[in-house]
Amino acid sequence: MRYKYCPICGRELEERYSWDEGGVPYCPTDDIMYFDVPKPCIIVAVVKEDKILLLKQSYIFKNSKVLLSGYVGNGETVEETVHREVLEESGLRIKDLKYLGSEYLSSKEIIMLTFMAYYNGGELKKSSEVECVSWSDIEDALCEMSEDKIGRNIVKKVLKEIGYKGDKAYRCEI
Numbered sequence: 001m002r003y004k005y006c007p008i009c010g011r012e013l014e015e016r017y018s019w020d021e022g023g024v025p026y027c028p029t030d031d032i033m034y035f036d037v038p039k040p041c042i043i044v045a046v047v048k049e050d051k052i053l054l055l056k057q058s059y060i061f062k063n064s065k066v067l068l069s070g071y072v073g074n075g076e077t078v079e080e081t082v083h084r085e086v087l088e089e090s091g092l093r094i095k096d097l098k099y100l101g102s103e104y105l106s107s108k109e110i111i112m113l114t115f116m117a118y119y120n121g122g123e124l125k126k127s128s129e130v131e132c133v134s135w136s137d138i139e140d141a142l143c144e145m146s147e148d149k150i151g152r153n154i155v156k157k158v159l160k161e162i163g164y165k166g167d168k169a170y171r172c173e174i
């Protein structure tokens with residue numbers, strides 16, 4: 001999002017030239033440059049043996065399950081976000097985080113940082129933000145996530161990471 005007014009003092013921003021970024025909206029009162037940056041968000045596939053943790057959130061997709069996700073908070077590392085979101089949304093602890101790459105969502109100006117992680121204790125306990133959270137067979141995940149294209153890409157990477165050799169998991173892919 002390109003800022004027009006200063007979110008701190010409200011004055012109209014000027015354009016200031018930054019040698020590596022070009023013209024950047026700038027507030028001379030607060031001496032801040034407002035770079036046009038995306039919102040960082042994490043998405044994580046939590047794996048436990050042959051199961052994967054999926055959520056049902058009807059406001060995202062009506063007929064499809066999704067992976068856990070959330071915005072990176074100011075003051076925390078991306079890894080801390082992953083641990084915090086999993087704990088908040090499912091009550092579980094995780095270990096062995098692995099970064100699986102990023103995806104850009106232009107409609108929402110979100111940069112999705114994708115991860116997988118392994119279950120490391122705790123009982124499933126859904127938060128009030130979540131409609132339903134449960135373990136699915138990893139072989140059923142792609143079928144259950146029909147509307148979630150980014151989530152399915154992550155599950156396919158997870159299947160490679162865990163050395164899955166079968167065909168069954170891919171039966172719903174065209």
Ligand SMILES: [Zn+2]
Pocket residue numbers: 006007008009010011027028029030031
């Ligand atoms: Zn200002």
